[in-house]
Amino acid sequence: MADFIIRGRALKFGDNINTDLISPARYMELSYKEIAAHAMEGADLDFVKKLRPGDIIVAGRNFGSGSSRETAPIALKYAGVGAVIADFFARIFYRNAINIGLPVFESSAASLINEGDELEVDALTGVIRNITQKSEYRALALPQHIIELIKAGGLIGYLESKFRRDQYASSNDTF
Amino acid sequence: MGMTLAEKIIAQKTGRSQVEPGEIVIAKVDCAMMDDILGPRVQIADELKRLNKSIWNPSKVVVISDHYFPAATVKQAEIVAFTRKWTQEYNIENYFEGIGPCHQILAEKGFCLPNSLLVGTDSHTCTAGAFGCFGTGIGSTEMLGVLITGEIWLRVPETIKINWEGNLSNGVMAKDVILKTIGDLGHAGATYKVIEFCGSAVRSMPIDERMCLTNMAVEAGAKTGLIEADKTVYEYLQATGRANFDEPLRSDPDAIYCREINYNASELVPQIACPHEVDNVKSVEEVSGLSLDQAYLGSCTGGRLNDLAVAANILKNRKVAFNCRLLVSPASHDIWLKAAQTGILQTLAEAGAVILAPTCGACLGVHSGVIASGERCISSTNRNFTGRMGSREAEVYLASPATVAASALEGRIADPRQYM
Numbered sequence: 001m002a003d004f005i006i007r008g009r010a011l012k013f014g015d016n017i018n019t020d021l022i023s024p025a026r027y028m029e030l031s032y033k034e035i036a037a038h039a040m041e042g043a044d045l046d047f048v049k050k051l052r053p054g055d056i057i058v059a060g061r062n063f064g065s066g067s068s069r070e071t072a073p074i075a076l077k078y079a080g081v082g083a084v085i086a087d088f089f090a091r092i093f094y095r096n097a098i099n100i101g102l103p104v105f106e107s108s109a110a111s112l113i114n115e116g117d118e119l120e121v122d123a124l125t126g127v128i129r130n131i132t133q134k135s136e137y138r139a140l141a142l143p144q145h146i147i148e149l150i151k152a153g154g155l156i157g158y159l160e161s162k163f164r165r166d167q168y169a170s171s172n173d174t175f
Numbered sequence: 176m177g178m179t180l181a182e183k184i185i186a187q188k189t190g191r192s193q194v195e196p197g198e199i200v201i202a203k204v205d206c207a208m209m210d211d212i213l214g215p216r217v218q219i220a221d222e223l224k225r226l227n228k229s230i231w232n233p234s235k236v237v238v239i240s241d242h243y244f245p246a247a248t249v250k251q252a253e254i255v256a257f258t259r260k261w262t263q264e265y266n267i268e269n270y271f272e273g274i275g276p277c278h279q280i281l282a283e284k285g286f287c288l289p290n291s292l293l294v295g296t297d298s299h300t301c302t303a304g305a306f307g308c309f310g311t312g313i314g315s316t317e318m319l320g321v322l323i324t325g326e327i328w329l330r331v332p333e334t335i336k337i338n339w340e341g342n343l344s345n346g347v348m349a350k351d352v353i354l355k356t357i358g359d360l361g362h363a364g365a366t367y368k369v370i371e372f373c374g375s376a377v378r379s380m381p382i383d384e385r386m387c388l389t390n391m392a393v394e395a396g397a398k399t400g401l402i403e404a405d406k407t408v409y410e411y412l413q414a415t416g417r418a419n420f421d422e423p424l425r426s427d428p429d430a431i432y433c434r435e436i437n438y439n440a441s442e443l444v445p446q447i448a449c450p451h452e453v454d455n456v457k458s459v460e461e462v463s464g465l466s467l468d469q470a471y472l473g474s475c476t477g478g479r480l481n482d483l484a485v486a487a488n489i490l491k492n493r494k495v496a497f498n499c500r501l502l503v504s505p506a507s508h509d510i511w512l513k514a515a516q517t518g519i520l521q522t523l524a525e526a527g528a529v530i531l532a533p534t535c536g537a538c539l540g541v542h543s544g545v546i547a548s549g550e551r552c553i554s555s556t557n558r559n560f561t562g563r564m565g566s567r568e569a570e571v572y573l574a575s576p577a578t579v580a581a582s583a584l585e586g587r588i589a590d591p592r593q594y595m
Contacts, residue, residue: 016362016452020560024567025539028212029243029250042562062363065396066560067539068298068312070217090396091367092298096314100218155316156222163226 015060036078053080064093101154109137177427208295231325247542275507275533278302285417289404304389307404339376346592349384350575358456366396376440383481470583473504477555486580495527496586
């Protein structure tokens with residue numbers, strides 16, 4: 001299985017970044033692109049301006065609490081966020097992020113990372129390398145099938161390739 | 176080994192006699208609910224087409240347009256129109272529009288059945304737990320999987336037992352019970368777990384009040400909040416025409432709970448969640464006197480008939496303060512009608528309330544009563560996050576319908592017990 005390494009700069013947030021802050025309801029009637037233009041607005045008005053593609057959000061406890069809105073991970077993904085590292089995530093956000101192909105990592109080392117640190121996350125081993133601070137931390141590694149799912153762009157892409165494989169397999173059976 | 180109610184429901188849905196917390200199982204879904212805001216329009220409609228799949232069982236699918244009704248913008252109107260057309264395309268007969276927030280409608284239409292598994296694209300789907308129904312919120316992509324397969328993977332959750340014994344004092348409501356509980360558990364205190372509400376105070380509550388408890392279980396991070404179904408549930412379901420359901424499951428006496436908290440209901444005083452977190456809970460007394468711009472009575476948390484009746488009793492022959500507007504959104508068309516027929520709406524309107532449509536609108540800040548920067552609102556809804564009801568420079572305090580009514584009268588946060 002090929003490596004899955006995510007590199008990016010840390011953008012720091014505190015505890016309890018809820019989905020109303022990540023994706024305010026008043027923009028939810030708009031397109032994904034427009035929703036993404038307001039990502040994290042409830043927590044930081046300048047977030048999208050600061051963000052460089054691939055940047056990694058590093059937050060505290062209970063990231064993504066509140067609403068089941070899938071526009072929260074969608075906003076982050078479309079805005080260009082490469083991954084989210086947090087102490088721990090709220091349940092529905094965690095599932096939604098994986099399902100739409102946004103890598104999420106639980107790590108108690110989140111508080112050791114500073115704003116702007118260059119990070120490298122190995123999804124398979126769960127090792128976070130802090131290039132700026134020359135240190136390493138552990139995160140919960142993602143199982144292989146979840147990495148495959150994220151690489152396929154999320155659950156739908158994953159299912160699509162699975163359906164195609166199944167179809168191929170069954171057409172082979174007939175011969 | 177004994178099992179909790181949550182474990183028993185999940186075991187039944189996976190066709191097994193025993194499950195244990197931490198196991199990952201694939202469970203059969205009894206009812207899949209989508210709303211307008213996170214329903215077909217997000218991922219589901221396009222991807223279902225692209226994958227060229229049909230819906231596993233349209234009769235088990237319920238679609239409710241509630242968040243964007245009545246629409247405030249053309250974009251909202253188009254989302255509702257899209258949702259309506261989509262249900263026609265897929266022959267979904269259970270489509271409801273403009274008759275109230277989805278969780279109330281699911282209950283009134285008889286979809287919240289004891290022992291069943293209900294998933295919805297809204298985090299407050301846990302409301303169904305008041306009927307001994309395992310209701311839980313899921314994302315839109317996950318819903319797509321349910322629509323195709325009729326199944327969902329679940330990690331069997333541990334259960335926290337919350338026990339409220341005794342009688343609540345006059346002027347203290349289910350909302351105070353749940354706010355106190357969330358304040359103690361913390362907003363992530365039940366993450367990945369189930370909260371089971373027990374005790375004589377819970378058993379003596381009418382359905383309207385029980386639904387307020389289970390509705391807010393997710394505010395402590397819970398997967399669902401459950402109450403064992405009993406005679407009260409049976410009578411409610413009978414009235415909806417859904418009296419034929421299996422014998423309700425119950426937790427075994429030797430079931431294992433990961434945590435138990437015991438409360439004496441008679442000691443509870445009115446509670447309030449202060450900005451900007453639902454677990455930032457204080458007694459109303461501690462913050463009484465803070466001036467208000469808006470009081471909001473409504474939603475799937477605090478807009479049921481009992482809520483409106485309690486508020487009307489406080490506001491009867493009195494007037495809302497000049498500095499504070501009172502907005503009332505009954506939680507369903509049915510509640511709206513009953514409140515009209517019994518004179519409750521007239522009492523509220525005479526006191527100066529504006530009576531709105533049954534809708535999610537202002538609760539999540541999308542229409543019908545959003546608030547401006549610098550404004551402060553007291554609300555019987557379920558979230559007070561920054562920007563939740565409008566401007567990110569506004570404040571939302573969450574309290575019971577009684578506290579909302581008393582506060583509207585005074586134009587400042589007020590303890591309702593003096594008006595009982």
